[in-house]
Amino acid sequence: MIEMSNVSKHYGQFQVLTDCSTTVSKGEVIVVCGPSGSGKSTLIKCVNGLEPFQSGKITVDGVSVGAPETDLPKLRARVGMVFQNFELFPHMSITENLTIGQIKVLKRSAEEATEIGLKLLDRVGLKAQAGKFPGQLSGGQQQRVAIARALSMNPICMLFDEPTSALDPEMVNEVLDVMVELAHEGMTMMCVTHEMGFARKVADRVIFMDQGRIVEDATKADFFGTPRSERAQQFLSKILSH
Amino acid sequence: MNYHWNWGIFFEQVKNGDETYLDWLITGFGWTIAVSLTAWIIALTLGSVIGTLRTTPRGWVVALGNAWVEFFRNIPLLVQMLLWFFVVPELLPKDLSMWVKQDMPAKEFITASVCLGLFTSARIAEQVRAGIQSLPRGQLYAGMAMGFTLPQTYRYVLLPMAFRIIVPPLTSEFMSVFKNSSVAFAISVLELTFQSRQMQEDSEQGIETYVAVTILYFVCAFIANRVMGQIEQRTRVPGYVTGKH
Amino acid sequence: MFSTLDLSVIAPSLPFLWTGLQYSLKLTLVAMTGGIILGTFLALCRLSSSRVLAGAATAYVDLMRSIPLVMVILWFFLLIPLMTGNPVGAETSAMLTFTAFEAAYYSEIMRAGIQSVSRGQVAAGDALGLTYRQTMSYIVLPQAFRNMIPVLLTQTIILFQDTSLVYIIGAKDLLKAAEIAGKNYNRPIEMYIFVALCYFVLCISLSLVVKQLQKRVAIVR
Numbered sequence: 111m112i113e114m115s116n117v118s119k120h121y122g123q124f125q126v127l128t129d130c131s132t133t134v135s136k137g138e139v140i141v142v143c144g145p146s147g148s149g150k151s152t153l154i155k156c157v158n159g160l161e162p163f164q165s166g167k168i169t170v171d172g173v174s175v176g177a178p179e180t181d182l183p184k185l186r187a188r189v190g191m192v193f194q195n196f197e198l199f200p201h202m203s204i205t206e207n208l209t210i211g212q213i214k215v216l217k218r219s220a221e222e223a224t225e226i227g228l229k230l231l232d233r234v235g236l237k238a239q240a241g242k243f244p245g246q247l248s249g250g251q252q253q254r255v256a257i258a259r260a261l262s263m264n265p266i267c268m269l270f271d272e273p274t275s276a277l278d279p280e281m282v283n284e285v286l287d288v289m290v291e292l293a294h295e296g297m298t299m300m301c302v303t304h305e306m307g308f309a310r311k312v313a314d315r316v317i318f319m320d321q322g323r324i325v326e327d328a329t330k331a332d333f334f335g336t337p338r339s340e341r342a343q344q345f346l347s348k349i350l351s352h
Numbered sequence: 353m354n355y356h357w358n359w360g361i362f363f364e365q366v367k368n369g370d371e372t373y374l375d376w377l378i379t380g381f382g383w384t385i386a387v388s389l390t391a392w393i394i395a396l397t398l399g400s401v402i403g404t405l406r407t408t409p410r411g412w413v414v415a416l417g418n419a420w421v422e423f424f425r426n427i428p429l430l431v432q433m434l435l436w437f438f439v440v441p442e443l444l445p446k447d448l449s450m451w452v453k454q455d456m457p458a459k460e461f462i463t464a465s466v467c468l469g470l471f472t473s474a475r476i477a478e479q480v481r482a483g484i485q486s487l488p489r490g491q492l493y494a495g496m497a498m499g500f501t502l503p504q505t506y507r508y509v510l511l512p513m514a515f516r517i518i519v520p521p522l523t524s525e526f527m528s529v530f531k532n533s534s535v536a537f538a539i540s541v542l543e544l545t546f547q548s549r550q551m552q553e554d555s556e557q558g559i560e561t562y563v564a565v566t567i568l569y570f571v572c573a574f575i576a577n578r579v580m581g582q583i584e585q586r587t588r589v590p591g592y593v594t595g596k597h
Numbered sequence: 598m599f600s601t602l603d604l605s606v607i608a609p610s611l612p613f614l615w616t617g618l619q620y621s622l623k624l625t626l627v628a629m630t631g632g633i634i635l636g637t638f639l640a641l642c643r644l645s646s647s648r649v650l651a652g653a654a655t656a657y658v659d660l661m662r663s664i665p666l667v668m669v670i671l672w673f674f675l676l677i678p679l680m681t682g683n684p685v686g687a688e689t690s691a692m693l694t695f696t697a698f699e700a701a702y703y704s705e706i707m708r709a710g711i712q713s714v715s716r717g718q719v720a721a722g723d724a725l726g727l728t729y730r731q732t733m734s735y736i737v738l739p740q741a742f743r744n745m746i747p748v749l750l751t752q753t754i755i756l757f758q759d760t761s762l763v764y765i766i767g768a769k770d771l772l773k774a775a776e777i778a779g780k781n782y783n784r785p786i787e788m789y790i791f792v793a794l795c796y797f798v799l800c801i802s803l804s805l806v807v808k809q810l811q812k813r814v815a816i817v818r
Contacts, residue, residue: 160493187499197494200592201512210508215499245591263499355679426800428758431772431793439789527663534665538764545667549765558675566664566672573663 111136111267111298112157117166119152126152127163128322134267139299141309144319145345150302151194153319154269157300158182158189171266187215190260190268194276196252198244204231204255205240208262216263223262230258234288250281257288267298274305306349310334318342361557362564373551373561380547381568387464387543388533388572392526394469395476402473403480404506417477424474429467429535436467437539464536464543472529479521483514516587523580530572544568603784607791610778617774618795620688624770625757628695632756633749635696636703641733643708654704661701667762669698674766687768691760699756706748710741747811754803758796771795 112134119127127149134140142150155161156168159175159182168175173185198207208227212218218226231237234254236247244252253273260268270289274282286308293299293312303309309316309330316333318326318341326333326342337343362374406417424432437460441452456462487510495505537546548565552558642654661669673694678684714737722732742749761772769777772792779788 155493158497160496183496183499183501183504186497189497191494191497193490193494193497195488195490197488197490199491199494199509199513201516201589211498211500214504214508243590243592245589247591259498354682422801422804423797426754426758426797426804427793428761428772428796430761430764431789431796434789435793439786442786531663531665534667535762537667545665545671545765548668549671552671552675559679562668562672562675566668569664569668 111138111171112300113167113169114157115167117153117156117163117168119156119161119163126322127156130166130319130322130324132317132324132327134298134300136298137296138314139293139297139312140301140315140317141313142300142302142317142319143304143306143309143345143349144325148319149322150319151271154271154300154302157269158186158191160186160191183215187211187263188266190263190265192253192256192260192268192270192273194272196244196249196256196276198252198256198259200244202243203240204236204242204244204247207244207255208259211259211263227258227262230261231255234258235284248281249277250284253277253281253285254288257285257292261292267300268292270299270301270303272302272304274303304349306334306346318345320345355559357560358557359560361555361560364555366551367554373555376547376551377544377564377568379542380544380565383461383536383541383543384530384533384568384572387461387468387536387541388530390461390465391468391472391533392529394466395472395525395529398470398473399476400480400511403477404484404511406477406481407484408502417481421474421477424471425478429471429532430538432471433464433467433535433538436463460536460539460541463539464533464541468529468532468536471532472525475525475528476522479518479525480514483518484510486517487513516589519580519584519587523577523584526576526580527573530569530576534569602787602790604787606778606782606784606787610775610782610788613778614771614774614792614795617769617771620768621757621760621770621772624688624691624695624760624763625753627692628699628756628760629753631696632699632703633707635700636705637707637738639700639704640707640711643704644711658701658704661698662705666698666759667765670694670762670765673697687763687766690766691763691768695756695760699752702752702755703749706745706752707741709748710745711737713744714740747807750803750807750810754800754807757803758800761796 114133115131117127117130118125130149130153132140142154144150152161156163157170157175159180163176166176170185170189173180175182175185198204199210202210205224205227208231209220209223212223212226213220216223228237228240231240234257236251236254236258239247239251239255244255247255257273273289274285277285282305286305289299289301289308290312301308301313313330315327315329317324318333318337318339320339320341325339326337328337333342334346337346362377363372365372366376402417402420405413406421408414427435441449443449444452452459491509491513492505495509496502500508533543534545536543537549540546544565548561551561555561639654639658642650643658645651670691674687674690677690677693718736718740719732722736727735760770763770764772764776767773775788775792776785779785782788
């Protein structure tokens with residue numbers, strides 16, 4: 111589904127990504143973790159071309175992301191993405207947030223879009239909030255709407271960029287529950303997150319990044335059992351110690 | 353202070369003609385509003401486009417937008433007014449130049465409106481740019497990630513919020529347009545300032561004249577302020593607190 | 598088109614234009630200095646605990662900010678001779694007008710500047726046993742002024758452009774000088790273009806200085 115080979119990126123002199131390669135197969139759930147500034151958010155934004163990269167190749171469902179002839183909007187419409195700060199559109203009601211992409215990009219009728227949107231809203235447990243605006247919801251609720259919004263486009267895979275790190279602790283689980291459910295349904299997912307409990311529960315593989323490199327790319331059992339690199343061990347002990 | 357007051361002057365006839373001074377002021381008020389509103393429409397349209405272009409990733413487009421803003425911001429409005437009126441027609445091709453100088457209808461009005469409109473467009477472009485850039489970068493990403501093209505992302509995501517954010521500075525720009533329209537006196541537009549000078553010289557009742565004109569400018573500023581206040585009310589987003597993210 | 602322009606008239610008129618520019622610069626400097634002093638005073642009034650002082654200062658600032666500058670120039674030109682009984686020249690009248698007018702704008706900047714200094718600074722001054730006046734003049738105002746230098750200068754660029762409006766009462770500034778020179782040589786077009794260029798170069802140079810200053814202030818903070 112997602113194939114990444116030797117991806118490198120730099121801003122001027124500063125090397126953000128170096129030689130990153132991995133693959134995500136259909137139905138797989140990959141967790142990407144690592145210390146802040148390790149390039150994990152940049153890596154995931156390269157997958158749908160939100161961040162350009164200078165060398166290497168990324169293909170999503172056979173389409174090359176970096177190729178100049180690629181219709182990026184069309185590709186992005188098929189890849190769902192959830193952001194750290196939710197990024198709902200503040201001037202639109204929840205329903206409008208859920209339908210705007212369907213109507214303008216997928217060209218669905220307003221009725222059809224609303225029906226699909228409300229169904230998904232119900233699924234994340236927020237049917238009652240349909241008429242409200244993002245500013246009137248809690249962070250956890252906003253993030254669940256954001257997930258529903260991404261799903262409304264019938265994505266072939268989902269990217270999560272630290273979906274819980276801007277949330278108050280008591281709201282983390284309501285979002286993780288939705289993600290776990292998605293994983294169980296067989297959605298292909300690539301998640302940048304520090305939630306190791308989530309990783310243990312549903313991840314197929316864990317990728318550990320440090321200083322722009324993929325240091326470790328292991329199955330869940332291997333990663334939590336015997337991480338090979340010292341950096342990953344240190345990181346894990348820091349994260350799991352509290 | 354040795355001054356002969358005469359508040360009835362407004363209803364007296366002007367020296368050479370059968371109008372009253374009040375008629376002069378009403379004419380002036382009309383032209384002030386006409387010039388200001390025309391200029392505002394030009395400024396809002398152009399300023400929005402140029403301000404938006406200045407936030408796009410195309411380097412040369414941004415440079416062009418910056419040049420526009422710097423050009424209109426660094427020459428006094430009065431000098432710009434004179435340039436448009438006296439210099440620009442000279443630089444046109446010969447036939448067009450003759451037409452502009454001799455036959456163009458409402459020449460003073462059009463020149464003043466275009467000049468004030470372009471001058472104000474530079475200031476609006478600056479506000480629009482600042483408004484768009486004040487939005488979190490994630491909003492752009494979210495729009496793009498949804499499959500919107502860049503223009504769609506601006507149309508549906510960035511601009512609706514940016515314009516809401518800049519309503520307060522736009523309000524003071526709108527009020528400024530009325531104030532700045534006074535500079536059109538220099539090219540003989542019969543607006544309030546021009547009329548007030550004419551009435552002052554003709555009637556020699558300077559204080560009464562200026563009091564009336566000052567009040568009329570106040571009225572313009574007040575109405576402009578209320579109109580924008582209404583717009584701000586109507587477009588307010590429930591639950592949205594500026595600066596929170 | 599451009600081919601008909603005769604730029605040779607500019608060189609001989611330079612000395613005359615220079616006297617005009619000198620007046621424009623003098624007017625700018627006087628109005629800036631006076632405006633900042635008066636403006637700071639107005640800002641202190643607005644922030645003072647006396648409701649009368651605050652109300653009067655607010656009314657003054659709002660009044661000036663809602664009338665076109667051109668009208669203010671006309672008002673002063675009319676009123677000063679009436680009040681003093683002596684006719685004053687357009688040049689002197691303009692100096693007074695611009696000082697009074699710009700004070701309103703500078704006061705808004707100084708007010709923001711004073712409010713940008715943290716409350717803790719005032720508390721620290723009080724704790725040292727300084728009087729209100731001492732706290733203001735040794736602690737708050739110097740910081741407010743320094744923080745606001747770029748904004749004050751930006752306002753001065755606007756002020757410099759606005760000085761061209763003395764045209765309405767016939768004071769001999771740069772623009773008026775150019776117009777006179779244009780009439781003398783019967784070459785108004787060349788003169789207008791040249792004078793626009795002068796304003797542009799002066800203003801953009803000053804705004805580049807402001808940009809540099811802004812960077813420095815940003816680092817110091």
